[in-house]
Amino acid sequence: MMTPTSATGMSSGMELPRKRKGSMDNPETKSASNLEEDMEDDQGRSEGDDQHLKIKCVREPHSQIEKRRRDKMNNLIDELAAMIPTCNPMSRKLDKLTVLRMAVQHLKSLKGATSSFAEANYKPAFLPDDELKHLVLRAVDGFLFVVGCDRGKIVFVSESVSKILNYGRTELIGQSLFDYVHPKDIGKVKEQLSASELYPRERLIDAKTGLQVQAELPVGAARLCSGARRSFFCRMKYNKVTVKEEKDFQAGASKKKESQRYCTVHCTGYMRTWPTRQLGTEGEAETDKESSHFSCLVAVGRVHPHTLPQANGEIKVKPTEFVTRYAMDGKFTFVDQRATTILGYLPQELLGTSCYEYFHLDDLPHLADRHRKVLRSKEKIETNCYKFKTKYGSFVTLQSQWFSFINPWTKEVEYIVSTNTVISGKSNPGGSGDKSEQPSSSKASEDDAKKSQQVPIIPGISSASGMIYAGCIGTQIANEIMDYNSNTSDENTHTCMHVYISEKYVMFIYKGSSQLDLEGVPGLGALSTDEAAMAVIMSLLETDANLGEAVDFDEMHWSL
Amino acid sequence: DTTTFITRRKEKSRDAARSRRGKESEVFYELANQLPLPHNVTSHLDKASIMRLTISYLRMRKLLNSDESEKENEVESQLNSFYLKALEGFLMVLSEDGDMVYLSENVSKSMGLSQFDLTGHSIFEFSHPCDHEELREMLVHRTGSKKTKEQNTERSFFLRMKCTLTSRGRTVNIKSATWKVLHCTGHVRVQECGEVSGDSGFKEPPLTYLVLICEPIPHPSNIEVPLDSKTFLSRHTLDMKFSYCDERITELMGYEPDDLLNRSVYEYYHALDSDHLTKTHHNLFAKGQATTGQYRMLAKKGGFVWVETQATVIYNPKNSQPQCIVCVNYVLRYGFSLQIFSKPYDLNHLSTIPESPTWFSSLSSSYD
Numbered sequence A: 001m002m003t004p005t006s007a008t009g010m011s012s013g014m015e016l017p018r019k020r021k022g023s024m025d026n027p028e029t030k031s032a033s034n035l036e037e038d039m040e041d042d043q044g045r046s047e048g049d050d051q052h053l054k055i056k057c058v059r060e061p062h063s064q065i066e067k068r069r070r071d072k073m074n075n076l077i078d079e080l081a082a083m084i085p086t087c088n089p090m091s092r093k094l095d096k097l098t099v100l101r102m103a104v105q106h107l108k109s110l111k112g113a114t115s116s117f118a119e120a121n122y123k124p125a126f127l128p129d130d131e132l133k134h135l136v137l138r139a140v141d142g143f144l145f146v147v148g149c150d151r152g153k154i155v156f157v158s159e160s161v162s163k164i165l166n167y168g169r170t171e172l173i174g175q176s177l178f179d180y181v182h183p184k185d186i187g188k189v190k191e192q193l194s195a196s197e198l199y200p201r202e203r204l205i206d207a208k209t210g211l212q213v214q215a216e217l218p219v220g221a222a223r224l225c226s227g228a229r230r231s232f233f234c235r236m237k238y239n240k241v242t243v244k245e246e247k248d249f250q251a252g253a254s255k256k257k258e259s260q261r262y263c264t265v266h267c268t269g270y271m272r273t274w275p276t277r278q279l280g281t282e283g284e285a286e287t288d289k290e291s292s293h294f295s296c297l298v299a300v301g302r303v304h305p306h307t308l309p310q311a312n313g314e315i316k317v318k319p320t321e322f323v324t325r326y327a328m329d330g331k332f333t334f335v336d337q338r339a340t341t342i343l344g345y346l347p348q349e350l351l352g353t354s355c356y357e358y359f360h361l362d363d364l365p366h367l368a369d370r371h372r373k374v375l376r377s378k379e380k381i382e383t384n385c386y387k388f389k390t391k392y393g394s395f396v397t398l399q400s401q402w403f404s405f406i407n408p409w410t411k412e413v414e415y416i417v418s419t420n421t422v423i424s425g426k427s428n429p430g431g432s433g434d435k436s437e438q439p440s441s442s443k444a445s446e447d448d449a450k451k452s453q454q455v456p457i458i459p460g461i462s463s464a465s466g467m468i469y470a471g472c473i474g475t476q477i478a479n480e481i482m483d484y485n486s487n488t489s490d491e492n493t494h495t496c497m498h499v500y501i502s503e504k505y506v507m508f509i510y511k512g513s514s515q516l517d518l519e520g521v522p523g524l525g526a527l528s529t530d531e532a533a534m535a536v537i538m539s540l541l542e543t544d545a546n547l548g549e550a551v552d553f554d555e556m557h558w559s560l
Numbered sequence B: 001d002t003t004t005f006i007t008r009r010k011e012k013s014r015d016a017a018r019s020r021r022g023k024e025s026e027v028f029y030e031l032a033n034q035l036p037l038p039h040n041v042t043s044h045l046d047k048a049s050i051m052r053l054t055i056s057y058l059r060m061r062k063l064l065n066s067d068e069s070e071k072e073n074e075v076e077s078q079l080n081s082f083y084l085k086a087l088e089g090f091l092m093v094l095s096e097d098g099d100m101v102y103l104s105e106n107v108s109k110s111m112g113l114s115q116f117d118l119t120g121h122s123i124f125e126f127s128h129p130c131d132h133e134e135l136r137e138m139l140v141h142r143t144g145s146k147k148t149k150e151q152n153t154e155r156s157f158f159l160r161m162k163c164t165l166t167s168r169g170r171t172v173n174i175k176s177a178t179w180k181v182l183h184c185t186g187h188v189r190v191q192e193c194g195e196v197s198g199d200s201g202f203k204e205p206p207l208t209y210l211v212l213i214c215e216p217i218p219h220p221s222n223i224e225v226p227l228d229s230k231t232f233l234s235r236h237t238l239d240m241k242f243s244y245c246d247e248r249i250t251e252l253m254g255y256e257p258d259d260l261l262n263r264s265v266y267e268y269y270h271a272l273d274s275d276h277l278t279k280t281h282h283n284l285f286a287k288g289q290a291t292t293g294q295y296r297m298l299a300k301k302g303g304f305v306w307v308e309t310q311a312t313v314i315y316n317p318k319n320s321q322p323q324c325i326v327c328v329n330y331v332l333r334y335g336f337s338l339q340i341f342s343k344p345y346d347l348n349h350l351s352t353i354p355e356s357p358t359w360f361s362s363l364s365s366s367y368d
Helices: A032-042 A051-056 A062-083 A096-113 A129-139 A183-193 A220-224 A243-250 A339-343 A361-376 A445-449 A472-485 A530-543 B002-034 B047-064 B074-086 B107-111 B129-139 B249-253 B271-287
Strands: A142-148 A154-157 A202-205 A212-215 A229-238 A261-275 A293-302 A321-326 A332-335 A381-389 A395-406 A413-422 A466-468 A496-500 A506-510 B090-095 B100-103 B154-163 B178-191 B207-216 B231-236 B242-245 B289-298 B304-315 B322-334
Touching (some): A062 A096, A062 B047, A096 B047, A129 B074, A129 B090, A129 B207, A229 A293, A229 B322, A261 B074, A293 B074, A361 A381, A361 A395, A361 A413, A361 A472, B047 B090, B047 B207, B107 B178, B129 B154, B129 B207, B154 B289, B231 B249, B271 B289
Antiparallel strands (some): A142 A293, A202 A212, A229 A261, A321 A332, A321 A413, A381 A395, A395 A413, B090 B100, B090 B207, B178 B207, B231 B242
8 A cells, every 4th residue: 555665755656667777877867866766776786886886875774764764754744734724823743643634634624615626527636727727827928719720710719818919808709810910920820720731841850960851741631630739929919009998998989090019929739629519609610511620729829028138228248358467577477268359369379478568559658657556566456448459450448457466475476467358349440439438548559650659758667778678668667676675776767768660569778777688589688789789679670571661760769 | 570571562562653653554545535636646655745745735725725716617617728738848836945836747748757756846856956056046036125126027947857758758767867958937926825824813924936837948850840931940060150051041031041151140149139149048058958039130131030049959979969059940020121221230239240241222022
């Protein structure tokens, strides 16, 4: 009569043979309850099974299993007691048997109250059909309709249609469905109601390859047989005037013009054949002269308001962000993958290069200042908007937040973390489309590129007689702080100016010491004379394939 | 003597225990019979299941208690059962803490597992762990104060549940269950329990529950329903570039299938829908299937058509790696009426401009 519960509490109504573990198991399907079952199974396993599975399912002592089962039963009893009104007010906990007995009584009392139990053709159902229907309508915003396949006559429609389409039930019944379907969808609906010849080909997909397979299948009979399913979308007329208002106007002489508004209805259902005699007064029997059967579509029409896109026209654009890390001197030590879609460079192309090589000239003073600041501060430093040169030559506007990470042991700056946000959406070749206000100079960069321009003075970096690579600024700033930290009095009052030679190259002229700090430039380290350094740099320029045109050095401004 | 005394005591306690168990079994049997279930179901239930089902039954009674039963005529009553049958999927009622208080009988048709095997259990035992967080969010309903805006009660999400049905329609053991993606749509409802229970005058707090229709998304290799002429199939590589397109698209959107090959589908999405479609794609890649709801796709000669798409990831049967994506696209309606454009896409919210469509300067009659 009663079979013992398994540890999972699963009903033993599932009388399926238990498969051997490891045979067809998908590890993903394991869950807590499955593991409990597994544990029981374990007791019957042979030695030869997978070791790792054995480790997972440790053999539990029987007492543990029993204890869990008892706890589960007790929990269920408590839950049950909570549901029974007579049990609730009891201050003391009732024993199991009493709870069960009260439950029986309670169910008996409910039986008397529910009408469905009294019906003659009472079919025991956990939920009677009418309540099921109510539940369905609580879940979906829809209505049931039955239409004849022949002429599309609406044989039945549920009351809930008034909530969806704003038409009363009575005005729809007997009408043709096609009067309420958008003209352009009539063909589609006709196809669905019949075994239409319009789409004789079956379009199938091969499950293994995803490729379409054409198959000529006899379509007719199968499609119309009772039970055959349908699922399609169509636009149905939606009455703008509310039903209530219409009733008010019934008596009046005003002609209410129906507004032609449509809503998309998702119809799912099946074909059903009715013997004509059952239809009664609900509708005319549209039958074949030969048969006494009426074929129709029984379907639920649903609207999905939540799947409609936003109506307000607002496009939510998430700010594009990426993270980079610099060494103290501004050289990239880490570049987030997201940078590639924004800047065009792969991370490895940027690593080891100085960020100053990419900053727009106009932004250099500001950024150098921020760089200085972040090395001296424990706080996050925000930059203004600035332009960063992308791989393709255009500039993208960024705004960054910099933060120095200080090694807690050495108290030195290990690296600078930069969280970079793209301000305008795309790299703007002309820079003229920016809608955002940019505090930094936002002249169209490319326009200025060709002209030699005012050389910005970067405070603290003096101009020198030599020339230097762009990374100098960063190095200089880093050196400053190291000197500052080590308290040397050596004042490197170097000033640096830069000269724009071409789109690609910025020459930095570094004046002040005979020893040129030409870090990072191959072959330039520790050259003693400016001229020698100049010669090397020129040779670099000449060998660069991108530098097509000759450089006119007369245009360069030297301040010596 | 003492030994006999002890033995007799043990016997007595054993007898008492046996008698208790016997009485218990009797009551369980009675309780099972009181449940409105067919006898062949009740006779196979174990004790835990009987309690589970009783609890669920009583919970359902509470949820439906204050419903006004409309007067139905006979025809209407006959049609009550049609609602569920017409829907593609099964009904599920979840309590606030995720217990499956009720599932409609046809759950076995979609999932293999039977109605009464699942009733009363927690949904978390039968759904994919990675979907649990999302599920918990769906169960929450913050009513808030009267001043704050009422929270939307609609729910629509994709859930992977255990399925013991094979593609051939056979049933396997729960341990060999696979995950099936279900599109769950419905509402969160709050039920006031008006009755005052017992003598204590204690009024029960309102019950929050979730009523859902759970529909499987048809696998493109196994579509039961006929696809009308307003649908087209497309196949995509995993980055959503077209690798194939049904020729039906030509009459629906103007493109020749070749126009689309190797073009990313994102080029054709309306900017206002991109947010929603990105989310749908995340669902698609995480779960294996998804439906998009209604969105707009660019037509060849400008303007948009409204589409709803069911997308499925196809896996290579040999190595279980994702191979491609197949989409069943239902064209719902032809959108904006076409305007005379002076330059490509006067619509400033478009983020990309496809290269191939031809610009036109007059109204086309093939679209709405």
